Amino acid sequence: MNIDALLGLLAIGAFCLWATLLLFTLIDHFVYRGTYGHFLSGLQSLRRRHGAGHDGHVALRAYMQAAKTRYLAAYLARADSDPVPARLAADAYIEREGVEQVLMQAATGRRRPRVVALYALTRVMHRDVLPLLETALAERHPVLAYAALDMLGLCDSIEAAEALLRALDAGVLPASRISAQLERFRTDLGALLISRLRGGPGRNRYWDAYLLGKGRYGTEADAVLTGLLSDPDAAVRKTALASLAEIGAPDVQRQATGLLSDPVFYVRTQAIRILSGFRNADAVHALAGALADGHDAVRLAAQKALVSIEDAAPRVPAGDGVPHV
Structure with missing residues (x-):
């Protein structure tokens, strides 16, 4: 076989590979994504038709139970999904896959199935989800780590806050991103932050003082922040004063x-x-x-x-x- 024939075969092979990839891309775009879009539009239509009452809840549950698994997975992998439909989607996904299988995916699965499994467990607040999220938070891959960060923000509990503060101390992700999740919490974190600030000169006094200013006024918070006004770090002094103003210190x-x-x-x-x-x-x-x-x-x-x-x-x-x- 001469060199021209070999080059011709290579060119034909490259063209076939390109055509195959293009075909799969078109199938994904027009079939899978289009159908998932239909799933989302059907979900919105159902919510408008039935409202947020008991009938709407029953209709949503039936809709999620009838949906294809890949649509449930795609819906669960979105941090901005509405809480009620996301909880029902998680229930349907876990019921279909099995709790043990979902737990195994959340611990050791490939990246996308792992993210989906973690979201499903987070939406139903499974008792084993927090250690799995904390492990994922320390992963090297940013998609997995940031997904775990978003999920811990959804948990809104003292235990989730402790996990985020440990990540803050370890420096696994930017401190501003971790702080933004802690700011979303409705749970009062004042006692936890005061305990950290009273525990000695920690490296994250700035963020502890900043977050303490997002809570309610209390004499303990006032006293701790007042003590930080003489901190050797100027950024901590500045933030402590701003937090005192935010909580309305007298x-x-x-x-x-x-x-x-x-x-x-x-x-x-x-x-x-x-x-x-x-x-x-x-x-x-x-x-x-x-x-x-x-x-x-x-x-x-x-x-x-x-x-x-x-x-x-x-x-x-x-x-x-x-x-x-």
């Missing part, structure tokens, strides 16, 4: 005034932001003093704060007993 104006003498300019700028929310003579006096600060950013912030206070002051209309000069 002494925050005095604390912000005290931090106008902080050695780091962005802490002083944060103090000015807090003081700009107070419309009283003490706040104005403190802000006026900040106009002589040695840093441009601090002076500009103080100037803007004073202007905002002046603009918000009530105007006395002419002719109401105010003398005109």
Whole structure:
């Protein structure tokens, strides 16, 4: 066989491979995806028709039980799925596959089946799902790790928060992404965060102080955050002051005034932001003093704060007993 014939055969083989891949892509696009789209439109139509009452719940359950497994899997693999249909889809998926099989997939399956299995177990809040999610959170593959992060955010429990905080300490994912999930929790995490902050100078004091400001006011939270105003890390001092303001600490104006003498300019700028929310003579006096600060950013912030206070002051209309000069 000469070289021209060999090259011709290789070209024909490459064309056949390309044509096969194109065929499968078209089948996937027009058959599978189109049918899944029909599944989603049917789901939306059913919810509009039956509403959210008992009849709607029964109709949704029947719809999920009749759906193909691959549609259930595709629906479960979406973090933004509505909670009620997702729970029913998870029930149908687990019932069809079997609990043991789903648990095995969640522990050792390939990436996509593993994500689907983890979502199914999370939606039904299976008792074994938290350790499986914590293991997946530490995986090297970002798709699996970030899916586990989203699922832990759905769990909304103290145990899930502890798992996320352990991941925060380990640095397995960006701290801002982990914090964003913890902010979604309706469960009060105040006691957990206070315990961490009282346990010593942890490396994530900044994030603990930030998250503590997203909760409710309490004397313990106030005391812990007040202690952080003298932390050696300037970012922690800044965040502690912001959190004190967010929870409505009663002494925050005095604390912000005290931090106008902080050695780091962005802490002083944060103090000015807090003081700009107070419309009283003490706040104005403190802000006026900040106009002589040695840093441009601090002076500009103080100037803007004073202007905002002046603009918000009530105007006395002419002719109401105010003398005109």
